Amino acid sequence: MNRKCLGCGVLLQCEDKDKIGYVNSEIINNADYCERCFRLINYGEYKNVETDGNEYIEIYKNINKTNDLVLFLVDILNFDSSIEMINKYIDNKIILVITKFDIIPKSVKEEKIKKYIKSYNFKSNIIDIVIVSSKTNYNMDLLYNKINEYKTSNKVYITGNTNVGKSTLINKFIKNYSNNDIKVTTSILPSTTINLNEIKINDELFLIDTPGFLQKDNIFNFVSFEKLKKIMPNREIRPKTYQISEGSSLIVDDLLRIEYVKGDKNSFTFYISNDIIIDRINTMTNLRGKDLQLQEIDVSSYEDVVVNGLCFIKITKNAKIRIYCNKGIKVYKRKSLI
Ligand SMILES: Nc1nc2c(ncn2[C@@H]2O[C@H](COP(=O)(O)OP(=O)(O)OP(=O)(O)O)[C@@H](O)[C@H]2O)c(=O)[nH]1
Numbered sequence: 652m653n654r655k656c657l658g659c660g661v662l663l664q665c666e667d668k669d670k671i672g673y674v675n676s677e678i679i680n681n682a683d684y685c686e687r688c689f690r691l692i693n694y695g696e697y698k699n700v701e702t703d704g705n706e707y708i709e710i711y712k713n714i715n716k717t718n719d720l721v722l723f724l725v726d727i728l729n730f731d732s733s734i735e736m737i738n739k740y741i742d743n744k745i746i747l748v749i750t751k752f753d754i755i756p757k758s759v760k761e762e763k764i765k766k767y768i769k770s771y772n773f774k775s776n777i778i779d780i781v782i783v784s785s786k787t788n789y790n791m792d793l794l795y796n797k798i799n800e801y802k803t804s805n806k807v808y809i810t811g812n813t814n815v816g817k818s819t820l821i822n823k824f825i826k827n828y829s830n831n832d833i834k835v836t837t838s839i840l841p842s843t844t845i846n847l848n849e850i851k852i853n854d855e856l857f858l859i860d861t862p863g864f865l866q867k868d869n870i871f872n873f874v875s876f877e878k879l880k881k882i883m884p885n886r887e888i889r890p891k892t893y894q895i896s897e898g899s900s901l902i903v904d905d906l907l908r909i910e911y912v913k914g915d916k917n918s919f920t921f922y923i924s925n926d927i928i929i930d931r932i933n934t935m936t937n938l939r940g941k942d943l944q945l946q947e948i949d950v951s952s953y954e955d956v957v958v959n960g961l962c963f964i965k966i967t968k969n970a971k972i973r974i975y976c977n978k979g980i981k982v983y984k985r986k987s988l989i
């Protein structure tokens with residue numbers, strides 16, 4: 652028997668309850684979903700999947716052998732390192748899709764983000780950029796039309812890092828443009844999709860869902876399920892601005908601590924989930940701990956500081972800051988987005 656789970660693409664099996672693809676032997680001949688997807692979809696229960704996060708390398712190699720169109724999805728809050736992936740792994744023609752536009756403040760215009768992204772050093776295989784929101788259906792028709800314009804066969808691969816919204820986009824396409832009523836599995840946790848999963852939209856279009864690349868330096872890997880729910884913005888971000896002076900600190904939940912070491916009176920604006928609480932204190936401390944990383948950064952007035960998977964911070968004037976967070980999370984500077 653070679654049936655696949657409609658939700659995550661894994662082969663169904665009834666031999667080992669602890670392995671992926673398990674379903675009870677009594678229902679295996681009729682089951683559409685593995686037990687893990689069934690429980691995730693119906694009860695919101697998540698079962699962690701052991702993955703080394705490298706499945707995508709083989710998958711990308713195989714995609715490269717085809718001439719098919721690829722959609723590469725990047726999360727609007729976290730696109731810098733995603734874009735490096737394209738240059739490294741994909742040779743096919745690509746539509747770059749920026750997801751979750753609904754979480755960015757409405758004052759930030761689409762054109763501004765596109766212009767910013769175009770300033771990266773791309774390979775020339777990116778033939779178009781589309782900014783979408785699967786949640787609000789924003790630009791779905793535009794994307795659908797572009798796919799039909801650029802596709803080279805009836806297969807289109809949906810790729811990108813884990814959690815960028817690949818499966819959610821496919822569900823939106825099923826709803827908008829197909830007669831199917833199936834759903835692929837989505838969740839706020841990484842590595843939800845675990846194998847290639849081909850979904851028929853119509854006779855001319857099959858979308859192939861893929862497991863995402865797991866970023867090891869993303870904050871997702873360091874927090875509990877409950878905390879992750881708070882970190883992932885699910886509605887429009889209201890930026891939080893703090894006026895602070897040298898010698899004060901901002902404490903971001905139990906996730907991050909920023910100390911303002913040197914500079915004029917300054918304003919720090921956080922683009923972060925509305926559910927994360929930030930406190931201001933008038934002192935600095937010298938924290939130590941084996942799981943803690945400390946980074947001292949000189950930020951210019953035209954740069955953001957990004958904490959991978961959590962937020963970006965715009966600082967109005969030049970500043971020397973110290974950032975404490977869990978060891979392993981990537982913290983870096985980039986040209987200001989907003
Ligand atoms: N606000 C918002 N959230 C979204 C959008 N699209 C996806 N999400 C959320 O992002 C999370 C991840 O979505 P998935 O579709 O499972 O992501 P994926 O890329 O398929 O992830 P893997 O299968 O793990 O590689 C879920 O919590 C979704 O609800 C969107 O347009 N807006």
Ligand SMILES: [Mg+2]
Pocket residue numbers: 817818819836837843844860861
């Ligand atoms: Mg998925």
